[in-house]
Amino acid sequence: MANNAIPRDFLKNVLQNGMGRYVCQLQRITFRFCKSHPGSRHMRDFIENHLLDFTQKNPGVVVYLQPRRHRPPSIVAEFLNGRRESMEMMRKEPQEICKWAEYMRGRSGVQIVNMIHNNHTETPSTQGIWHPFMFRDSETAVAKFPDPKYSAVRETGKTATDYVLEEFNNKE
Amino acid sequence: MAHNRVMQWAVLARTWWIFDANQQCPFRSAYRITTYLQGLHKPVYHRHGDVGDHVVVFNTKHIAMRGDFWRTYKHFHHTRYAGGFSRASAYRVHEEDPTRILERACHNRLSGLDNRRTLMKRLHLFPDKDIPENILENVSGQIQQVQVVPKKLEDYTQEDIDSFPQLFKMPEDYDIDSYKRENRLEPDQHTSKAWRLK
Amino acid sequence: MAASMASKLFRAGARSTIRKVSLFSNGLLQKGPRRNYDRHRMRYLKEMYQKRLDAGPEKPRRRSEWINWNYDAEIYAFGQRLGEEFEESTLRQAFINRSYVEGEKKKRAELGIDIDAVPLQLDDNTEFANEGSVLMSSYLKVYLRNIYPYMFEEGISAAHDYLTTDEMLAHISKHIGCEDLILSEEFPTSSATLSTTFKAVVGALFSDKGRERAEQFVRDFVLPQLIETDINELWQIVNPMGLLKAVLVLSGKGEPEPRLLWKSGANTIMSLYWVGIYSDKDFIAKSPGETILIAEEMAAREAIKKIMKTEDSRAPLVLGAAAENLKLDYERVNVSAEDIIRKYYGSEDPQKNTSTSL
Numbered sequence: 001m002a003n004n005a006i007p008r009d010f011l012k013n014v015l016q017n018g019m020g021r022y023v024c025q026l027q028r029i030t031f032r033f034c035k036s037h038p039g040s041r042h043m044r045d046f047i048e049n050h051l052l053d054f055t056q057k058n059p060g061v062v063v064y065l066q067p068r069r070h071r072p073p074s075i076v077a078e079f080l081n082g083r084r085e086s087m088e089m090m091r092k093e094p095q096e097i098c099k100w101a102e103y104m105r106g107r108s109g110v111q112i113v114n115m116i117h118n119n120h121t122e123t124p125s126t127q128g129i130w131h132p133f134m135f136r137d138s139e140t141a142v143a144k145f146p147d148p149k150y151s152a153v154r155e156t157g158k159t160a161t162d163y164v165l166e167e168f169n170n171k172e
Numbered sequence: 173m174a175h176n177r178v179m180q181w182a183v184l185a186r187t188w189w190i191f192d193a194n195q196q197c198p199f200r201s202a203y204r205i206t207t208y209l210q211g212l213h214k215p216v217y218h219r220h221g222d223v224g225d226h227v228v229v230f231n232t233k234h235i236a237m238r239g240d241f242w243r244t245y246k247h248f249h250h251t252r253y254a255g256g257f258s259r260a261s262a263y264r265v266h267e268e269d270p271t272r273i274l275e276r277a278c279h280n281r282l283s284g285l286d287n288r289r290t291l292m293k294r295l296h297l298f299p300d301k302d303i304p305e306n307i308l309e310n311v312s313g314q315i316q317q318v319q320v321v322p323k324k325l326e327d328y329t330q331e332d333i334d335s336f337p338q339l340f341k342m343p344e345d346y347d348i349d350s351y352k353r354e355n356r357l358e359p360d361q362h363t364s365k366a367w368r369l370k
Numbered sequence: 371m372a373a374s375m376a377s378k379l380f381r382a383g384a385r386s387t388i389r390k391v392s393l394f395s396n397g398l399l400q401k402g403p404r405r406n407y408d409r410h411r412m413r414y415l416k417e418m419y420q421k422r423l424d425a426g427p428e429k430p431r432r433r434s435e436w437i438n439w440n441y442d443a444e445i446y447a448f449g450q451r452l453g454e455e456f457e458e459s460t461l462r463q464a465f466i467n468r469s470y471v472e473g474e475k476k477k478r479a480e481l482g483i484d485i486d487a488v489p490l491q492l493d494d495n496t497e498f499a500n501e502g503s504v505l506m507s508s509y510l511k512v513y514l515r516n517i518y519p520y521m522f523e524e525g526i527s528a529a530h531d532y533l534t535t536d537e538m539l540a541h542i543s544k545h546i547g548c549e550d551l552i553l554s555e556e557f558p559t560s561s562a563t564l565s566t567t568f569k570a571v572v573g574a575l576f577s578d579k580g581r582e583r584a585e586q587f588v589r590d591f592v593l594p595q596l597i598e599t600d601i602n603e604l605w606q607i608v609n610p611m612g613l614l615k616a617v618l619v620l621s622g623k624g625e626p627e628p629r630l631l632w633k634s635g636a637n638t639i640m641s642l643y644w645v646g647i648y649s650d651k652d653f654i655a656k657s658p659g660e661t662i663l664i665a666e667e668m669a670a671r672e673a674i675k676k677i678m679k680t681e682d683s684r685a686p687l688v689l690g691a692a693a694e695n696l697k698l699d700y701e702r703v704n705v706s707a708e709d710i711i712r713k714y715y716g717s718e719d720p721q722k723n724t725s726t727s728l
Binding site: 174175176178179181182185186187188226306307309310312 | 600602603632633634635636637638640642644657658659660664665668671672682
Binding site for chain 2: 129130131133152165168
């Protein structure tokens, strides 16, 4: 589109991830919460009951717990391409926090913008892209234009004259 | 990368076509010519892509119009000044400029396109068979004609005329060549004086 | 009372909604709550913004300087993330740079600790890096020679050089997560350090798990970087027609004959020519071009691509799951273009050697 105000980008695969082996792009995740404030209650609940499941399933992700007094709970995810993303976890139930942690685990770390195309390929064509001389008869290459052979209408149909001549010749 | 550059050049190349307008209807020819001018004949066509080709049209002097279009088909013009409106029949326009009828036909066919002027610049019209050598060298293909060019009596050899089977038995005193000596009226005698050619 | 009121007002700062007391009868203070916006606030914010800009950006800090950092956990996670089981000691050693060891020695000397009495138990990663570099180079070449058996040795070397540049290996190691784990004096880490660390990781894996595992690592992280590039563009051929002629004649076929196939718009800027190369009247390759000479050169390049079987329609690299049972011939030797050129042109006129260079 002509408008460049809204950021948009092509799809990217960081370091051809998955072509060789798949590497989880989440490097470390930090759970920030307050030890006493009621706003962090769900977060504390999550840490007690659900955090170890997450860590056992993802040994390649370093988990940090950062207690911060009088501050709302949040998670900060750091990805292998150097980007950081933080999300507020205030008023989110432990199940929802699980889901957001899983969401961060599944991301590639690339900034979320509008997709220009929802696909990307390095080899768009294996048979080759059309060009004007792909299906041309090679006789036209040595023709001297204008040539009545190429100009004349091909399918003319039978005219009355042709019919008369044919009948006459048949009779003879 | 260098190969991609030449491949892109090849895919989006502007080819040159030639068209013989002898005995062709200008409006039907315009349909075919504008198809090539816009690039609609290419699978890579897009309106913003500027994928149109050049078309060289010759023998525009010898176009054929159906019915009484030579007299009744009018070209209008307004100079945008007061009293600047004028109209002319096709035959008058054709006398003035033998390429104008086909040019206007193509121009009208491309109406609505904002790159119409650019496309019209890629249309090269010549009244006769005389085409400049440098343009003729560019041409790489020919567009098929729209109508069959009828074979005139002059194009038949005397042998063909003589060997053609006789379809009707004429009475002995029938003068076959009488049509050549037919009493021909002066042109435009059927119309009022104001409309006659000077 | 007035003083405490005044100090309260002062401490309230720039907050706009302060209820002013209507005890004073001079008209300086407003009576009642504020009904319009705080006109001072914008100026205040603008000045603070300008001060922040003048102070300059945050100085770049290592990740380890932040509070949420645990080196042991990070090292463990590094191995787990890549799916490799490293020995912890070798992996730690792989991240220790020489500059770090020197720095530690200096610190100990400054503190007055005798090096001989309390030896520094730190080995740097140069040995691992050398081993890893050698293994990586040899494996890349072996793999490429087997995947492209008809490619000339110069092309294989060019692809290998492209993959083992410092920038490429630094890029890979950054996206694996090496940057935060590196121990070195310099900051920010240069691409040389990053690439050395990557090679050291390969070397560490080689010493822990053996050759096969290390080669799989190289295949999974270094070789996919070839996917986005055109392998033919990595090797710059100076005279493709000369090479083509030598190759064809030495393999018993006729000399290459370029022929014009198509042309359009010869007198215009948008001229297009298609040139095809024939040998003994057999078609080899064709290519378009803006002028006849360009088209001929590109056609010769296409012909060489066809001989090397690395055209655009070639099969993709064998990576990932498909490469698990890959059997490579480690002794394979590919044809060298230089040998061909020398053989063909060297035997005739010695002066011809100078005109055909790769």
